Each structure stands twice: as C-alpha cells, then as structure tokens.
Amino acid sequence: MESGASVRRPPSPPLLALRGVFKRFGAVQALADVELEVRAGQVVALVGDNGAGKSTLIKVIAGVDPADEGAVEWDGRPVQITRPHEAQALGIATVYQDLALCDNLDVVGNLFLGREIHRAGVLDEVEMERLTLDLLDTLAIRMPDVRLPVASLSGGQRQTVAISRSLLGEPRLVLLDEPTAALGIEQTAQVLDLVEQLRERGLGVLLISHNMGDVKAVADWIAVLRLGRNNGFFDVTTTSHEQIISSITGATDNAVTRRASQGWGA
C-alpha cells in the first residue's frame, strides 16, 4: 500500500530524507539505492530480515559508518554526516542495541555521561539529579531510585535510561536499534509508551524492530528493507500484517523495489 501521494507532496520538508544511499563492505553490497524519509512527530519502523541492512542504515544516519554514495537531507537541506558528532550536532540521537551504559554508575551518572554539569570544576550532583527527575517525570518514567547503579535495574528500565539519555541533548530525531529485544511484556509496554511520548513531543523516531506487534502498536509508517534495498513503505493503519511479512520475506515485490531494480538495470 504505497501511499506515495501524502509523502511526496508534503507541507514541509521531511526532518530526515535519504536519497539513493549505497554502502558496500568489501564484496557485500549492504545498502543499494535506499530511500527513507522521517518526519517530525512521526514514528517510522525499519523492518527487515537479518542482514537486510537495518543496522547498517542506522549507522549511516548516525555517522558511525558513512554512506559510500547518496544524499542526506536534513530539514530539506543537503547535509554531510561523516562523523558521529556531526549527526549529534544536527540533532540526531542514537540508542544502540547494547545501550552503552556504565553499569557501575547510577542513573544520574549515566544520563549525564560525557556532559556532566559542573561548577568551577566540581560536579553539580544536585542540579543533575533535579534535571534527571524532571526529565523522567515529563516522560512519565518510574525509576525506583535514580541513585542506584544501573546494573541493578531491569532490562526495560535500562532501556528507558538509555533512551532518556539520548533526549538530554534535545535531539529532533531519535534512532532506536531494537529497543524491545529481550524485554518482557511489561517492560516492552514501558518502552513503547516512551516511544509514544517522543512522538507526542514532536520528535522523529526511527525504530528498528523484529517484533511486528511492537511495530504495529507504535509506528506510523513501516519501511521494509530486503537484501539492502527498499521493499516497501507502508501506512500502518491500512496495511495488513501479512502484507508486511510477505514484503520482508520477499514474497512480494514492491513498487519502490521495482523502480530501484529498473534503475540498476539501466
């Protein structure tokens, strides 16, 4: 169900747009002519089978592994993202699958890791704790104690800490790599609630997930990657589960893919 009309003629340019992105690792063509758009206040789920290029695409956007070819547009302007801090400067925050938390530090310490507030060279713990409580409060996150080492938190809580941390830099786009993998039902609900909070705050969210239930619960759009190429961009409300699955497995081709392959053939 390509709803190209509403996407192609937007009232304002998308927050992030990728045009014809290619990425090659040695003999492996990880991404080929990938297109993607994420708008402010929109949750786009990036789905695909293992090796479809989802994580590679996230790394391209985050500036960890820049694309070989292709254009990146931010707010309609062409930009270059070749280093992680360039992506951060634009307002792109990334939460990786391994979360990158320091287990021995408490919630406050992890949230402010690398951007500690200090006065005259002394950490301002009180201010950092206040801001942490404020942030968790606005996100409706319950944390037993922000002074506990994160090692003693549950998987869902650790995930929410990692996502909250990405929000401290006031990003406009958040990339989430499998945020609900290995979480229980309740913890997954917590994280999905948080994703909705991000959308309500007007942030763009690009979410990698393997779980169709999660995707259908929070995403507005679903972008399918198959073997490093686009294989469909679906409106969640009008697309069936089966359509998405068949698109992931390659049982159906999609208009975008056809276009891409024509482009390749030529």
Added chain:
Amino acid sequence: MSRTWTLRKQKQAGAQAGGAVTAADRRQLAAGAGAGAGGQNPLEILKRRFHSGELGSVPVALGLVVVWIIFESLNENFLSPRNLSNLSVDIVGPGMISIGVVFVLLLGEIDLSVGSVSGLAAAVFAVLSVNQGMPEAPALVLAVLGGTLIGAVQGFFLAKVGVPAFVVTLAGLLGWNGLMLYILGASGTINIDENGLVAKLTSYYFTNVAAAYGLAALGTAAFFLASYHGVRRRRAAGVPCRPMSEIVLRTGVLAAISLAAAWVLNQFLGLPLALLIFLVMLVGLDYVLRRTPYGRMIFALGGSVEASRRTGLNVSLVRISVFMVSGTMAAIGGLFLASRVTSASQTSGGGNLLMDAIAAAVIGGTSLFGGRGRTWSALLGVLVIQSIASGVALMGIQTAVQFMITGGVLLVAVVIDSLSRRAQRAHGRV
C-alpha cells in the same frame, strides 16, 4: 494519524500493562524511600545493601575490629598507644602506594610496577641528595616527578600501543628495580640525613595535644557542614536527601572515631606529620574521584570502555593520566618508606610491598573488576594488613604466619567483591 480498532486495543493493553508496572514501581519507590530514610531501621538498609551488592566499607571495618580484638586478646600491648601510634605511621608508605593502586583498579587495570617505582624514587632521592649534594627539597620533587614520568611511559604503552597493563607493568617491575640497583651503585645502601626533610616526614610529631584534637574536631565539623550544606541544597532543589538524623548519626560516629584516635595518639607522641599528610591525600583524592568530571571519567571508563568512548571521552588520555597518578603515588610512598628507615637500599620497594599495596586496595573494598572503589579503601585495607603484621611481630611469631593470615584475608575480600558483583547483576528490579 488514525488507527484501526485492533491497534487501539493493543495499545490500551499496553497502557494497562504500563499502569501495572507503574503501580509496582511506586511501591518500590516507597520502599526505596523508606530504606533511604535510614533512621528507622539500619538493619533493613544493611540487608538491602547486601542484596544489591553495595556493602561498601562495612565488611572491612568489621574485619579490622575482629583483627584488633584477636591480637589484643593475644597480646595486651597490641592496642597500646605506642603500638597504635607506630601503626599509624607504618601505614603511610604502603597506604600512599595503595591509593595509586585504587586509581588503576578503578579502570579495571593493574599496576605491578608500584613496588619497584617506590624503591627507585627512594634511590633517586638518596643519590641526588646524598651523593650529588643536591638540597633535599628539589631532590624530593625530582624523585616524585620521576614516578609521574614512569607512569606516563607505562600508560603510553597501554593506551597508545595496546600492550596489556599486566605485561607493561610486569616489565616495569623488573626494569625499574634494575634501574634502582644500577643507580644505587656498588655501595648498595645510602643513608639519608636523619634530620633532613624526608626523614622528618615520618619522625616529626605535633607534640601539642591541641593538634590531634584540633584535627579531629576540624575534620568532624567540616564533614558535618558539608553534609548539612548538601542537604539544604537538595531540599531547595526538591530532590530526595538524607534525613538530618542520619547525618547527625554519621557525624557522631566520625567524631567518636577521630577523637578516640586523637586521644590515643596524644598518649604517645602526638599527631604524626605522616598521618596528617596521608589523611589530606585521602580526602583530596577522594574529592577528585567523586566530585570532579575527571573522577567521573575514571569511573565511567572502569564501567564500560565502549560507553565512555561513544560519549566522546578521550580514553587514552584518561588511561595515561591514571597511570601517572599511580606512578606519582608510588614514588611518594617510596619516600615515606625511605624516611621510616632513613635510607635507600637494594631492598627498597622489594619484599611483599607490591602485593601489600594491591591487597590493601582490594581488602578495603575496591573492586578488581573496575568501576567500584574509593580512596578510603586504601586506608582501611592497609590498616588491616599492617595490623596483622604488627600483631604477628609483637607476638614474635614468624612472618610465615603473617603471610598466611594476610593471604586468607585477601581471599575473603576478593570473595566478597565477587559475590557482591554477582548480587548486583542478579538484583534486577521489577
């Protein structure tokens, strides 16, 4: 963007589940606040801390009391002012080295060269001041800076070349010991000026009783004011804080311990200069570790190298700087040890000094796995080790027994460290 009915239902289910979690969390929030409020039931706090692996310095403090009771019951001179006063000076040399080891352990690394570096620093000082006729002050500074430089070199090989710290510092252990023997030359032992600056480090006592009591009172008052100021700031900012009762309790314990120590020291010669310097070092470096961005970098790096790197932390620089701290503290410790025997000899920095310094840090509660520990563990650990050494010496039994006891204590400390680490992992909430 409208959604289908099924999706809404799904979301509602999610929201309900979220609500349930929230309620459960609130309970825990209340429980956490109750335990944090402390005053009500200290046993509860201890239990909670045990389960979440945050025992801190409680086991080692209890262990120290046990050691003291045992030795006192075996020999009544053990807790005499004279012995305790000597103990308070004996701990300074190994204690200084152990502080440096705490820094390295916080990164999850190891520094095996601290013993040799301490011996080398003593030798450098002795050669410069006695053989070369340099005044003691610049000789002392050069000896300490030599330790800093050695730390920088070892840190470079670890951080930039990628050689494991174990290997780099093992090479250092041999190499710096060799350099010490080389510069000491044929004579082997150099006696330093018994009335000089370095000798005074451990031989000078503030004989005025006001000094020890004044330090105890000042320290307690500073602790109370800092805690009180913290509580007021936290109240003003509206974040949870310790109740005043807990602060009063902590201040009371600190006052009791420090005044008792001052009383004991005044029964002998007064407050030793060495102990004063050691305490200042402990407080200062504890502040650096816990209250400055630099200290936070060390803890972060000890917790997760990858997470630290991704936040833009300069991993190499922090690693090199920590080994510089370790080398510096080793050199300072070496000078205190030389001061104690007023000489630098071929055995300086040898024996079980290295093992004592590392064991002290671990016994005191600093984790071998990195990311957990405090400078105070150097004090507590070295107190335990030196108490055992002193007790065994008083009773006139062989050092063999001392080694066995210290080994046993170290094993217990590492077991506690491993168990609390496991408890922390297992103690997932919700």
